[in-house]
Amino acid sequence: MIKKLISALVLVLLVSAVHAQIKTLNGKTISQTALDQFLASQVGPAGLPGLSLAIINNGKIVYHRALGTANLETQLPLNNQSVFEAASLSKTVFAYFVLRLVDQGVLNLDTPLYKYMPYEDIADDERYKLITARMVLDHTSGLPNWRTSDFADSTRHIAKGALYLKFKPGTDYAYSGEGYYYLSKVIANLTKNNLTTLDSFFQKEVSIPLGLSNVWFSSNPFITNHKVTGYVNGKAIHRWPGSLPKQDSTWFGAAGGLHTEAVGYANFLIALMKGKGLRKKTANELFKVQITLPAGGDFDGDTGWGLGIGIRPGFQGNDYNHRGNNGNFQSYYRINREQQSGYVFFTNCNKGGDFNERLEKFFLTGK
Structure with missing residues (x-):
């Protein structure tokens, strides 16, 4: 997980294309040239293999x-079409997809899901x-993150790999894929x-209407x-992201299977901040604090959750963010809805969290 961020001051960027200056909310300005030099220092043998980053200002990239490098063995350079695993940044996009269907009356946010489809994997627990x-979208379902790694307390005598509930749904917070x-x-x-055809439906409902590539x-x-x-400590890891048995590249991976790059995802974030494709009330529901997180908990700076999105104090009102970590791919975005600004990046290694701390320090200090 990405570590707790340095300061809310560093987050939203105001960029002047005319003067080629990046201005942070604390009033400092950083030139594009300086940012180019900083990013170049982060990519290479001692840092990130590759990086895709985009900055949004006033609703525009x-x-x-x-x-950097798409493949260290072949030294294939990364380019604007290079695709990364988005990891858990997938969840915000999926939440938007769900809300599109809520607006269409396909489902209701507060109707118990079993009424739409009973779930045999956990049917033995009536809760x-x-x-x-x-x-599900605000992580109060009570389900574990993944049954294959987030096991129940041994005193409950639940077999490893079996799905279970951590608590009565709706009564607490627990991040859950x-x-x-x-x-x-x-x-x-x-x-x-089914999960092998759902992406085609997603393209029709989200990617095409929003003009996403x-x-x-x-x-x-x-x-x-x-x-x-993707690399973990310099070792190449070749696998499609999956946390369940038999999961492969044909599945629609709502929790961590999205593949994209910074421009495609930034355009999604712009549409999200504008509420494009959603009723105003529905869009506001996504950004609304659905659950307040306990003070003093290890939530990487988040104080609450909306629908598929983390919420934290910003320099001007709330900021919204999500971290992504598939091990060999890490990613992050942070946005301010009122200012229509923020940033998103993707890396092909397990050092994205450390990079994000350095990036935000650079935004704050220019160093």
Whole structure:
């Protein structure tokens, strides 16, 4: 997980294309040349293999760079079409997708999901019938992160690998990819799809209407030809992101399977901040504090959660963010809805969290 960030002051960037200056909210200005030099110092043998980064100002992408190496073995350079795993940044995009369907009356945020599709994996615990789409999206479903790694307390005598509930749904917070997996199966069922066809439906409902490029939840030839290699401590890891048995590249990975790059994702964030494609009330619901996190907890600076999005104090009102960590791919975005500004980046290694701390320090101090 990405470590707690240095300061809310560093976050939202105001960029003047005319003067080629990046201005932080504390009044400091940094030139594009200085930022170019900083990023170049972060990519290479001692740092990140590759990086795709975009900065948003006033609802527009004003800075974008794709730097470094797509594959260290072949020394293939990274370019503007290079595709990364978005990891858990997938969740915000999926939440938007769900809210599009809520607006269309396909499902209701507060209708128990079992009424749409019973879930045999956890049917032996009647409490699961309380789980709603809202609870999944704000991580109050009670489901573990992943049944394959987030095991129940041994005193409960639940077999490792079995799905279970940590608590009564709706009563507490626990980050859960399993909830997103369950909801994706419900969405597939309601739209007469399955997990191997749901991405095509997503393209029609989200990517095409928003004019997004390079944003997919399932594999396709473009990803095959343009995906960069991910690394953990310099070792190449070749796998499609998956946390469940038999999960492969054909599945719609709502919790961590999105593949994209900085421009494609930044354009999504711009649409999200503008509320494009959603009713105003629905868009506001996504950014609304659905659950307040306990003070003093290890939440990487977040104080609350909306629907598929983390909430934290910013220099001017709340800022919204999400971290992504698939091990060999790490990513992050942070935005301010009122100012329509922020940034997003993707890396192909396990050093994205450390990079983000250095990036925000640079935004604050210019060093």
